[in-house]
Amino acid sequence: MTKQDWPLYEIFIRSRSGLSHRHVGSLHAADAQMALDHARDLYTRRGEGVSIWAVASRDIVASDPAESAALFEPAEDKIYRHPTFYEVPEGVENL
Amino acid sequence: MYTQGLDQKPEAENQADQAEKLKQFQARIDADEKIEPKDWMPAAYRKTLIRQISQHAHSEIVGMLPEGNWITRAPTLRRKAILLAKVQDEAGHGLYLYSAAETLGVSRDELVDQLLSGKAKYSSIFNYPTLSWADIGAIGWLVDGAAIMNQIPLCRCSYGPYARAMVRVCKEESFHQRQGFEIMLTLCRGTEEQRYMAQDALNRWWWPSLMMFGPSDVDSKHSAQSMAWKIKRFSNDELRQKFIDVTVPQAEHLGLKMPDPDLKWNETRGHYDCGEIDWQEFHDVLKGNGPCNRERLEARNTAHDNGAWVREAAVAYANKHNSGREAA
Numbered sequence A: 001m002t003k004q005d006w007p008l009y010e011i012f013i014r015s016r017s018g019l020s021h022r023h024v025g026s027l028h029a030a031d032a033q034m035a036l037d038h039a040r041d042l043y044t045r046r047g048e049g050v051s052i053w054a055v056a057s058r059d060i061v062a063s064d065p066a067e068s069a070a071l072f073e074p075a076e077d078k079i080y081r082h083p084t085f086y087e088v089p090e091g092v093e094n095l
Numbered sequence B: 001m002y003t004q005g006l007d008q009k010p011e012a013e014n015q016a017d018q019a020e021k022l023k024q025f026q027a028r029i030d031a032d033e034k035i036e037p038k039d040w041m042p043a044a045y046r047k048t049l050i051r052q053i054s055q056h057a058h059s060e061i062v063g064m065l066p067e068g069n070w071i072t073r074a075p076t077l078r079r080k081a082i083l084l085a086k087v088q089d090e091a092g093h094g095l096y097l098y099s100a101a102e103t104l105g106v107s108r109d110e111l112v113d114q115l116l117s118g119k120a121k122y123s124s125i126f127n128y129p130t131l132s133w134a135d136i137g138a139i140g141w142l143v144d145g146a147a148i149m150n151q152i153p154l155c156r157c158s159y160g161p162y163a164r165a166m167v168r169v170c171k172e173e174s175f176h177q178r179q180g181f182e183i184m185l186t187l188c189r190g191t192e193e194q195r196y197m198a199q200d201a202l203n204r205w206w207w208p209s210l211m212m213f214g215p216s217d218v219d220s221k222h223s224a225q226s227m228a229w230k231i232k233r234f235s236n237d238e239l240r241q242k243f244i245d246v247t248v249p250q251a252e253h254l255g256l257k258m259p260d261p262d263l264k265w266n267e268t269r270g271h272y273d274c275g276e277i278d279w280q281e282f283h284d285v286l287k288g289n290g291p292c293n294r295e296r297l298e299a300r301n302t303a304h305d306n307g308a309w310v311r312e313a314a315v316a317y318a319n320k321h322n323s324g325r326e327a328a
Ligand SMILES: [Fe+2]
Pocket: B060, B089, B090, B093, B147, B169, B173
C-alpha cells in the first residue's frame, strides 16, 4: 500500500445518546484506528458527538440513481399505506 | 463506444440523448433540487466544481500559514489557545472540501500534487505577510469576514456535498471573525502604539480583503454559467458591496480610518461608494508575484516532505496489521 492507497472512510456520528448515527463526511486513513482518531479531530472539535462509526467507503453498497424510478416509484401510488387515506367520521375518537 | 465503427446512427442518437439529459439536469437545478455524486451531470459542471472546490480547499490549507506565523508569539496563553483552535479549524475546512471535491472523481493525491507543484490557484489574500500581532486581528475580522460573506450563499449551492461542507464551515467561521474583531478592539482600547498597530494592519489588509471577492463583474469569465447552475448565487461585486457595507460601521466602532479617501455613504444607492481596486496588484499576486507566493509554496512543500516518514510509517503499520489478519 502506497500513499495513493490510503482508503477513504465514511464517518457517522451519534450526536447524543438516543439519536442514530448520522453521516457527516469522509476522510482518508491508513487503517481503521487512524480513521477513528482523525474523525475525532475532524468532526467532533465542538462536542458534536458521543460515538463515531467509521466505514470503509468501498464496503458501502449504494443504489444507482438511474434506477431510482424502478426502486421508489412503486411506493408512490400506495397512498392507502398512510393513515390520512382513511376517512374518520365526525365524533369518532381515539382512532 | 464499442460499435461506433458499425454505423453513424447511434452517435446521432447519443447527441439527442445528451441534449435531453442536459435539459433534465437544468430542470432539476431550476427546481432547486440538489445534485448528488452519482447523479448524471454535464462534464463542464463537474469540471467547474472540481476547480472551484479544490481552489477553496487549497486556500484553507495555505491560509493556515500566515496565522501559524504568530502561534508561538501570541501575547497571552488565551490568545494562543484561540489561535491554535482557529488554525486547526482551517485545516478541517480544507479536509471537508477536499473530500467534497473527491466525490466528483478526482483523487486527493492529484489535488495535493496540484497545490504543491504550484499548478493550482488559491486565494490571493494568503500571499501577504503577517508583520505584527495586529495582523492576526485584521485577518480574523476582515479575511474571515469576507470569507463568510462568500461562503454563506454556497451553503445553498446546487451540488450536495459542497453545500453540506459549507454548512459545517460556516458554523465554524463566526468564531474566527469574532476573535479577530476582539483582538482589534483590545488594541484600539490600548495605548497609542497599539492603536497605531491596529490602524497599520487595517491599512495593509483592507484592499487585499476586497480583492478576495475576485475580479469585477465586467471581467468575471465564469459567472453567468455558474449562476445558471446555482453554484454561485451572487456576483463578485454584489458580495464585495455587502462586505463593505457591513464592515465600514465596524471600523468606525473601532475608531479606525478606512484607507480609502473615496469611501463615502451614497444616500441614493443606499450603499457605500469606494475607490478603484488596484487590479494590477490582484493579477500580479494571482500569477504568483505577490509578496509571499514563493514562501507559502515552499512552506507547504517542506511540511509535506517532512511528513513523508509519518505517512510511510502509517502505511507500513497498516500493511503489517492487515497481513497479520489475513494470515490468521
Ligand atoms: Fe476557513
